[in-house]
Amino acid sequence: MLEFSCILDPMSSAADFPYKKEPVDLEIARSMEDYELTTRVFTNVVLSLDTKLHNRKDQLVQRTPQERTLYYASLLDMQVLNGGIYQYFGNYENQYDIEVIQALRDLGRADVAERFTQIARIAGHEFEVVKDSFKEFDSFYYACNQSKSMNAYFKEYIVSHISIFQL
Numbered sequence: 001m002l003e004f005s006c007i008l009d010p011m012s013s014a015a016d017f018p019y020k021k022e023p024v025d026l027e028i029a030r031s032m033e034d035y036e037l038t039t040r041v042f043t044n045v046v047l048s049l050d051t052k053l054h055n056r057k058d059q060l061v062q063r064t065p066q067e068r069t070l071y072y073a074s075l076l077d078m079q080v081l082n083g084g085i086y087q088y089f090g091n092y093e094n095q096y097d098i099e100v101i102q103a104l105r106d107l108g109r110a111d112v113a114e115r116f117t118q119i120a121r122i123a124g125h126e127f128e129v130v131k132d133s134f135k136e137f138d139s140f141y142y143a144c145n146q147s148k149s150m151n152a153y154f155k156e157y158i159v160s161h162i163s164i165f166q167l
Helices: 002-008 026-031 034-047 056-061 065-092 097-106 110-122 127-147 150-160
Strands: none
Touching: 026 150, 034 065, 034 150, 056 065, 065 097, 065 110, 065 127, 065 150, 097 110, 110 127
16 A cells, blocks of 8 residues: 555645545445455545645544544554554654554454554654564564454445445
8 A cells, every 4th residue: 555655644735646536335345355445445535635734633533433444544554564563653653543543443453452552652762662562563463464454354344334435
């Protein structure tokens, strides 16, 4: 999901992100691969945000709880899979901790939410102090993805809330 880096950057504009909203309904959702559906719906949510406003958090408060869940859990997933939890905290520090934790719980990933809560508490320390804990989190996260990917959880969530995501 590296292609989303420009839309996750609050300083980027719509011109930096050449995608468009794509249709989603129950039939389409069920027929798509997990990753493809997650990508399509995430793109639709992001493109509904005003790229001229740099505070995404304020904009997301105005979106549905389901859209926020998908956005914040996807944000964590993309960052961890791209560069580990270090990349997530390097890019966002602790600004979305509460939202990410709630999103993970809403997806049925209380186990990941608990681990994320623990790692978020120490994230502001010097890297040498937290690097082993960061590695442990990454290993845990990757192992969870091996048994059932976050995209599988996202697909289940999207299908169960299709009336929110339908376009």
